[in-house]
Amino acid sequence: xxxxxxxxxxxxxxxxxxxxxxxxxxxxxxxxxxxxxxxxxxxxxxxxxxxxxxxxxxxxxxxxxxxxxxxxxxxxxxxxxxxxxxxxxxxxxxxxxxxxxxxxxxxxxxxxxxxxxxxxxxxxxxxxxxxxxxxxxxxxxxxxxxxxxxxxxxxxxxxxxxxxxxxxxxxxxxxxxxxxxxxxxxxxxxxxxxxxxxxxxxxxxxxxxxxxxxxxxxxxxxxxxxxxxxxxxxxxxxxxxxxxxxxxxxxxxxxxxxxxxxxxxxxxxxxxxxxxxxxxxxxxxxxxxxxxxxxxxxxxxxxxxxxxxxxxxxxxxxxxxxxxxxxxxxxxxxxxxxxxxxxxxxxxxxxxxxxxxxxxxxxxxxxxxxxxxxxxxxxxxxxxx
Amino acid sequence: xxxxxxxxxxxxxxxxxxxxxxxxxxxxxxxxxxxxxxxxxxxxxxxxxxxxxxxxxxxxxxxxxxxxxxxxxxxxxxxxxxxxxxxxxxxxxxxxxxxxxxxxxxxxxxxxxxxxxxxxxxxxxxxxxxxxxxxxxxxxxxxxxxxxxxxxxxxxxxxxxxxxxxxxxxxxxxxxxxxxxxxxxxxxxxxxxxxxxxxxxxxxxxxxxxxxxxxxxxxxxxxxxxxxxxxxxxxxxxxxxxxxxxxxxxxxxxxxxxxxxxxxxxxxxxxxxxxxxxxxxxxxxxxxxxxxxxxxxxxxxxxxxxxxxxxxxxxxxxxxxxxxxxxxxxxxxxxxxxxxxxxxxxxxxxxxxxxxxxxxxxxxxxxxxxxxxxxxxxxxxxxxxxxxxxxxxxxxxxxxxxxxxxxxxxxxxxxxxxxxxxxxxxxxxxxxxxxxxxxxxxxxxxxxxxxxxxxxxxxxxxxxxxxxxxxx
Numbered sequence: 080x081x082x083x084x085x086x087x088x089x090x091x092x093x094x095x096x097x098x099x100x101x102x103x104x105x106x107x108x109x110x111x112x113x114x115x116x117x118x119x120x121x122x123x124x125x126x127x128x129x130x131x132x133x134x135x136x137x138x139x140x141x142x143x144x145x146x147x148x149x150x151x152x153x154x155x156x157x158x159x160x161x162x163x164x165x166x167x168x169x170x171x172x173x174x175x176x177x178x179x180x181x182x183x184x185x186x187x188x189x190x191x192x193x194x195x196x197x198x199x200x201x202x203x204x205x206x207x208x209x210x211x212x213x214x215x216x217x218x219x220x221x222x223x224x225x226x227x228x229x230x231x232x233x234x235x236x237x238x239x240x241x242x243x244x245x246x247x248x249x250x251x252x253x254x255x256x257x258x259x260x261x262x263x264x265x266x267x268x269x270x271x272x273x274x275x276x277x278x279x280x281x282x283x284x285x286x287x288x289x290x291x292x293x294x295x296x297x298x299x300x301x302x303x304x305x306x307x308x309x310x311x312x313x314x315x316x317x318x319x320x321x322x323x324x325x326x327x328x329x330x331x332x333x334x335x336x337x338x339x340x341x342x343x344x345x346x347x348x349x350x351x352x353x354x355x356x357x358x359x360x361x362x363x364x365x366x367x368x369x370x371x372x373x374x375x376x377x378x379x380x381x382x383x384x385x386x387x388x389x390x391x392x393x394x395x396x397x398x399x400x401x402x403x404x405x406x407x408x409x410x411x412x413x414x415x416x417x418x419x420x421x422x423x424x425x426x427x428x429x430x431x432x433x434x435x436x437x438x439x440x441x442x443x444x445x446x447x448x449x450x451x452x453x454x455x456x457x458x459x460x461x462x463x464x
Numbered sequence: 465x466x467x468x469x470x471x472x473x474x475x476x477x478x479x480x481x482x483x484x485x486x487x488x489x490x491x492x493x494x495x496x497x498x499x500x501x502x503x504x505x506x507x508x509x510x511x512x513x514x515x516x517x518x519x520x521x522x523x524x525x526x527x528x529x530x531x532x533x534x535x536x537x538x539x540x541x542x543x544x545x546x547x548x549x550x551x552x553x554x555x556x557x558x559x560x561x562x563x564x565x566x567x568x569x570x571x572x573x574x575x576x577x578x579x580x581x582x583x584x585x586x587x588x589x590x591x592x593x594x595x596x597x598x599x600x601x602x603x604x605x606x607x608x609x610x611x612x613x614x615x616x617x618x619x620x621x622x623x624x625x626x627x628x629x630x631x632x633x634x635x636x637x638x639x640x641x642x643x644x645x646x647x648x649x650x651x652x653x654x655x656x657x658x659x660x661x662x663x664x665x666x667x668x669x670x671x672x673x674x675x676x677x678x679x680x681x682x683x684x685x686x687x688x689x690x691x692x693x694x695x696x697x698x699x700x701x702x703x704x705x706x707x708x709x710x711x712x713x714x715x716x717x718x719x720x721x722x723x724x725x726x727x728x729x730x731x732x733x734x735x736x737x738x739x740x741x742x743x744x745x746x747x748x749x750x751x752x753x754x755x756x757x758x759x760x761x762x763x764x765x766x767x768x769x770x771x772x773x774x775x776x777x778x779x780x781x782x783x784x785x786x787x788x789x790x791x792x793x794x795x796x797x798x799x800x801x802x803x804x805x806x807x808x809x810x811x812x813x814x815x816x817x818x819x820x821x822x823x824x825x826x827x828x829x830x831x832x833x834x835x836x837x838x839x840x841x842x843x844x845x846x847x848x849x850x851x852x853x854x855x856x857x858x859x860x861x862x863x864x865x866x867x868x869x870x871x872x873x874x875x876x877x878x879x880x881x882x883x884x885x886x887x888x889x890x891x892x893x894x895x896x897x898x899x900x901x902x903x904x905x906x907x908x909x910x911x912x913x914x915x916x917x918x919x920x921x922x923x924x925x926x927x928x929x930x931x932x933x934x935x936x
Contacts, residue, residue: 087803090805091803095720096904098812101916109747114751114754335839336838368763369764369768397601401694405683406762
């Protein structure tokens with residue numbers, strides 16, 4: 080056998096062996112316990128955001144829509160969860176062309192002249208041109224933060240959806256007066272979704288000068304809506320990551336894709352003196368556990384304890400289910416939350432699973448069109464601290 | 465005896481109409497145009513039918529793939545006669561065969577799964593049955609049902625071609641069509657049913673509250689091992705099996721399994737070898753995510769949740785299949801001039817590089833033109849759908865239309881067929897287990913392990929360099 084043939088045989092064997100060696104190592108090591116030695120250890124940043132004495136949350140509205148079947152039917156009819164929310168032809172951006180054929184430009188052109196001073200007229204026009212306008216509700220809550228010196232500061236998280244419904248809710252909880260009196264310092268928009276954001280003119284009706292914080296990732300239509308709604312105050316686009324607001328309060332923007340062509344969510348952290356961390360969310364599309372893990376990695380908080388949570392936890396907003404949600408229900412125990420004030424897109428089904436699991440879910444009163452006492456409903460309050 | 469399309473694909477000679485890479489580029493342009501037009505018509509959330517919900521569109525996409533595999537690989541184009549396949553214009557052939565594949569697909573989905581199984585066996589195959597349950601909206605009823613039906617397709621898209629590629633149609637390989645096709649269809653459907661029941665049925669059983677303890681194992685048996693109760697753990701390795709079957713069939717030319725002389729040993733080694741390679745891929749691609757994004761956290765959503773990580777393993781695997789099929793269908797499985805191991809290794813490296821480039825390009829840009837969600841991990845971001853949709857179009861183009869118009873089909877002469885078989889056998893005979901080959905293999909094993917170690921060590925740094933989309 081010549082040297083050339085021997086070399087060729089060696090090469091063929093070496094190439095074959097390399098393939099087997101790579102595949103063998105991939106199979107044997109990649110999911111073994113030994114692999115964990117290669118994971119990088121995350122250093123906790125322990126950013127100091129200060130402390131506050133307490134935070135009280137008033138649920139202005141958690142009923143973003145009143146009937147799941149109607150909302151999901153619209154989504155299905157328009158082409159599913161990925162369709163651009165401005166094209167569904169939902170109020171207030173209806174153009175009269177029917178489901179799935181709307182656009183921001185057409186819709187806003189019909190109502191812009193009435194924003195934000197004549198919302199009754201704007202909504203009346205929207206009702207005529209939109210798909211299922213009476214199913215619209217909204218999500219919004221009032222946050223009252225008590226500083227260590229006893230000073231109280233107020234903020235709004237989100238502004239709901241239906242002008243009509245949100246105006247009623249604002250009046251019911253006295254938010255209209257607080258805004259008129261400039262008692263509320265700022266409006267934090269959690270994300271661009273219709274049910275959290277499209278009711279913006281209702282806030283601006285009572286205080287067009289209010290400072291607005293939006294998360295990075297808004298689409299052009301969303302940014303234009305702020306201008307078209309008559310906002311004259313300061314607009315702050317919060318970059319991804321942690322942003323300290325006042326002592327004991329910080330916002331955090333998560334760069335995440337969300338259904339109906341929305342990107343990015345802003346949530347709030349509070350560090351309550353002697354109690355621990357409280358997390359307040361709009362929809363928590365980033366997931367409650369990632370929210371808690373992010374706090375653990377980024378923030379220094381009292382007793383290293385996750386004390387409480389409030390808001391939509393985005394688990395089964397349409398009372399749908401997936402085994403991954405069971406992963407959450409099973410795993411939440413690890414985080415030791417002492418008070419869970421959930422509602423909205425958490426889903427009634429999930430709240431009931433939490434209760435079955437023995438978690439400290441604060442029950443509500445099921446008033447003002449909230450569906451079930453399993454979670455905090457419209458008009459209910461919860462105080463942490 | 466009529467041969468229908470038996471060995472049609474091997475016995476056709478595709479003659480390039482133009483020299484160099486022009487036919488491949490023309491075909492790429494043509495198929496991408498068809499892809500985009502059909503994507504807009506059927507799938508795109510901004511388009512006409514908007515089936516990318518995502519599961520509804522995915523279900524049809526996966527079953528269309530299976531239909532073509534059944535028609536071509538299991539039934540050898542039966543009942544179409546060989547003469548018709550050889551003389552009919554590719555456009556007519558493509559239209560007829562595609563329409564038939566779609567018709568069978570609709571009968572199977574609507575008639576067999578939704579109508580028969582969904583009404584007389586398992587309610588979750590039929591959206592209307594699910595809607596009778598309290599609180600389930602019509603949208604999610606349709607999605608749950610589509611998920612169950614498409615998972616059956618995912619399993620079948622591994623087992624159906626595996627029986628042809630690995631088991632070489634045995635023990636029915638000497639049987640004429642359609643008896644052979646029906647035999648293989650029966651065994652692969654039967655095996656798919658068994659795999660479905662022990663992988664996806666427990667997933668479906670915990671979709672409802674309370675868990676359906678009386679009909680499915682809950683929590684599923686894989687919970688501790690996979691760190692999730694989700695069936696995505698199985699989606700992952702099953703997708704890898706599907707990809708590996710086609711790698712073995714195309715760019716690997718069944719190497720090294722084709723070195724085994726004993727028929728039954730070779731068949732079983734190939735069948736189970738595919739599974740073992742797929743499992744290696746399954747574990748490695750999960751590990752790669754841990755190395756780049758960090759350890760998964762059970763219960764969280766999106767990119768950090770184990771269930772999505774397993775799903776993404778399958779998604780990553782598909783990115784590898786796309787260049788492999790392109791190389792095979794439109795580049796005549798380049799290169800062919802070296803020994804089989806060198807050819808196979810070269811193609812594998814080319815496809816790996818192309819897969820990484822495609823992956824980066826997809827996640828950087830797909831949301832701009834496919835109507836999908838920006839980012840990696842949104843539940844409605846399903847790269848398997850556009851990639852398999854493109855693969856379907858390539859299969860229809862390559863199998864049904866003989867790569868028209870850039871190639872012309874000419875039946876090979878008996879002499880050419882014989883020469884091809886001899887050449888293929890010579891390639892296999894060229895591999896001899898000489899002492900040098902064995903020494904080389906030993907050295908190669910060590911190099912392979914070393915290559916793995918270096919890759920694993922380098923991955924985090926490499927990922928940091930390539931900023932696909934903003935990380936958090």
